[in-house]
Amino acid sequence: MKNFVILGGGYGGITLLHELLDQKIPADTQIILVDRMPFQGLKTEYYALAAGTSSDMELRVKYPTHPKLNIRYGEVTGINLDDKSIQFQDSEVIAYDQLVIALGCTDNFHGVPGADEYTCTIQTFEATRETYRRINNLPPQSTVNIVGGGLSGIEIAAEIRESREDLHVRILDRGERLLSSSPARMSKYVEAWFREHNVELRNKINISRVEEDCVYNGPDERIAADITVWTAGIRPVPLIDELNVNQDNSGRVILDDLYRIPGRPEVFVCGDCASLPFAASAQAAESQAEQIANVVVAGWKGETPKVQPLKLKGTLGALGKHAGFGSGFGFGGKSSVTGRVPRLLKSGVLWMSKHHFG
Ligand SMILES: Cc1cc2nc3c(=O)[nH]c(=O)nc-3n(C[C@H](O)[C@H](O)[C@H](O)COP(=O)(O)OP(=O)(O)OC[C@H]3O[C@@H](n4cnc5c(N)ncnc54)[C@H](O)[C@@H]3O)c2cc1C
Incomplete structure (x- = not known):
């Protein structure tokens, strides 16, 4: 079985997941979603949780269920691009065939x-x-x-x-x-x-x-x-700095035209971790995720991938x-x-x- 691993169930990761689950996933492929949380946290509303004007419950969205989807909860501690594996805090390691890094950002x-x-x-x-x-x-x-x-x-x-x-x-x-x-x-x-x-x-x-x-x-x-x-100010999560890949002035990963790490066609980077021509935002993460889905699905179908320019409202x-x-x-x-x-x-x-x- 081939592992299509999505790291991060936030705005980018979940948009991509929904796009892929709407398509015919190849029989030999499973999708593994990885996050430390058992739900999507609506980060754009965290200010209201901090102030006490919205409750914890209101900012959670359930992850989807699907026969082709496995969810692995846990803290990712390392990404090894050479041996194509993900390390977890509990010492487990999972291998990937294709990977999407959508782990968001932290404070700068x-x-x-x-x-x-x-x-x-x-x-x-x-x-x-x-x-x-x-x-x-x-x-x-x-x-x-x-x-x-x-x-x-x-x-x-x-x-x-x-x-x-x-x-x-x-x-x-x-x-x-x-x-x-x-x-x-x-x-x-x-x-x-x-x-x-x-x-x-x-x-x-x-x-x-x-x-x-x-x-x-x-x-x-x-x-x-x-x-x-x-x-x-923000910058990508620290795991990005450990990848040893080219980063822009904000620490975001510089990608090829199809949002992959140059020289690593199996690895996409999405959302706040990706160097895009805009400031980091949920809108940008979602718009980019849709384009990554196009590239992935074209690959599954054996077609030439195409991406449309990202549009922000x-x-x-x-x-x-x-x-x-x-x-x-x-x-x-x-x-x-x-x-x-x-x-x-x-x-x-x-x-x-x-x-x-x-
Ligand atoms: C207060 C506030 C208001 C905002 N308002 C807006 C707005 O109005 N409009 C807008 O477009 N954007 C807004 N943003 C920005 C927006 O929230 C982010 O740009 C967006 O969440 C990025 O999406 P992402 O998928 O890259 O990362 P995220 O949505 O942050 O998802 C990353 C996921 O990765 C998981 N993760 C991270 N590290 C690990 C790890 N080591 N192990 C396991 N899991 C991990 C996290 O739990 C999270 O679920 C706001 C941000 C904040 C803080």
């Missing part, structure tokens, strides 16, 4: 001393539960520093405000404005929302170190907090449960929209994600 602490040790994060389900515990156990009137004013930082700050009105929430951002790579109109709206909801905004911040009860801006300015949440962000912002969707010719409509759209996208539509 940019070498800031103390950041790894003292900040809370939302990059894994487990870490997010711990962040939830710490935020929600804070005594009244405590202070939370959020490092990073991108999408994740904004969403978690707004959600904490909704969850705990008593906390002092502060966003520390490096740029001149929040969401610095989005239309200025959108940043203005988001900043106004935060001012109206008593969230402190500080820009042009350069974090030089983190301690248990503060961060330092530059060498000297101490900014105290009871908790610091880190949302200031745009960005949607939440400011609590009632307001939001979006850009890039067309929106009747506007470059961005703000308010209730993008928030409703975001809930719709989440619903589709849970039910594997779109």
Whole structure:
């Protein structure tokens, strides 16, 4: 039996899995899905779990069942591209004939001393539960520093405000404005929302170190907090650095035109681990997974594989449960929209994600 192994049951891995299960899988092939969790975690909503406004259960999606699918739960500790095997923490090893690496990303602490040790994060389900515990156990009137004013930082700050009105929430951002790579109109709206909801905004911040009860801006300015949440950058999971393959400046694996590791036609890389012409996102992971499925199925049929360019629809962000912002969707010719409509759209996208539509 040939093993088609998918490492990672997140946005990329599960989209690919659904695409393949819809096809005729060769009689001599089984698909093995590998993940540490017994369900897909909806990572795009981890900010709400951390704040306490969504429950653990709401962010889980069951894996599919199929006679050709085996699921191996466990922690992957190594990928050996030469002998085509996967190592697990419990010492088991499984062999693959074809492999898709879709293990997602982790925080990028940019070498800031103390950041790894003292900040809370939302990059894994487990870490997010711990962040939830710490935020929600804070005594009244405590202070939370959020490092990073991108999408994740904004969403978690707004959600904490909704969850705990008593906390002092502060966003520390490096740029001149929040969401610095989005239309200025959108940043203005988001900043106004935060001012109206008593969230402190500080820009042009350069974090030089983190301690248990503060961060330092530059060498000297101490900014105290009871908790610091880190949302200031990502990079692929550490297993990628051990592969000894070419990586881009963000650590993502550089691939050939069919999303395979050059010289290893049996190994695909998908989602946040893959060097794509876009920032890492669930949308990019899903769109790329569809194209990887085309390549795999063409191989099964003995046809020449073809891929279409990846298409991204745009960005949607939440400011609590009632307001939001979006850009890039067309929106009747506007470059961005703000308010209730993008928030409703975001809930719709989440619903589709849970039910594997779109
Ligand atoms: C707060 C937040 C908000 C976001 N909002 C958006 C948004 O609005 N729109 C958008 O497009 N993107 C958004 N993103 C980004 C999006 O979540 C990621 O880009 C997307 O999840 C990447 O998909 P993936 O398949 O590469 O990885 P993931 O979905 O992270 O899946 C990786 C899987 O691999 C498993 N895994 C990892 N390491 C191991 C191991 N060693 N052993 C076993 N299993 C392992 C994990 O358990 C996980 O299931 C957001 C991210 C965050 C954190």
